[in-house]
Amino acid sequence: MKRAVWKREYEIGVEKVDQEHMRLVKLCRAMADAILVDKDEAVMGQVLAALKLYTEEHFRDEEVELERLKSPLARRMKIAHARLEAQLHLIIDGFGKRPHTQTLDDLLGWLETELLPHFTGMDMSAFLATPEGRKAHVRRLYSVA
Numbered sequence: 001m002k003r004a005v006w007k008r009e010y011e012i013g014v015e016k017v018d019q020e021h022m023r024l025v026k027l028c029r030a031m032a033d034a035i036l037v038d039k040d041e042a043v044m045g046q047v048l049a050a051l052k053l054y055t056e057e058h059f060r061d062e063e064v065e066l067e068r069l070k071s072p073l074a075r076r077m078k079i080a081h082a083r084l085e086a087q088l089h090l091i092i093d094g095f096g097k098r099p100h101t102q103t104l105d106d107l108l109g110w111l112e113t114e115l116l117p118h119f120t121g122m123d124m125s126a127f128l129a130t131p132e133g134r135k136a137h138v139r140r141l142y143s144v145a
């Protein structure tokens with residue numbers, strides 16, 4: 001079983017973005033826990049609803065921030081987010097209609113093969129393509145304070 005663990009290498013250095021990314025990983029983990037200990041279906045539904053909400057909130061926050069920073073990847077980010085959202089919606093739509101273990105596999109698969117690579121790939125590139133983002137990244141990586 002894969003573990004949805006947060007790693008320092010996922011961090012971009014832009015605090016708000018990293019905090020939101022961490023929260024999304026935690027919510028995936030909370031969903032995995034809920035399924036593994038066989039929590040009430042209503043509880044699982046609440047966790048999924050929170051995941052959907054926070055994912056959308058995060059994507060919008062990030063898009064606004066990248067526009068503000070005038071990142072050259074701002075427009076491509078919106079397209080990538082729409083794709084990720086559509087994938088998550090499919091998983092959520094299947095919840096309750098398929099075995100919960102299938103939802104768990106799909107969700108952790110989405111996290112490991114789509115969301116986390118998005119954080120370390122496109123998100124990282126989009127922020128590092130801006131002076132402010134680069135500064136935050138360098139400060140996070142190299143500051144000893």
Ligand SMILES: [Fe+2]
Nearest residue numbers: 021062119123
């Ligand atoms: Fe992000």
Ligand SMILES: [Fe+2]
Nearest residue numbers: 062077118123
């Ligand atoms: Fe993103």
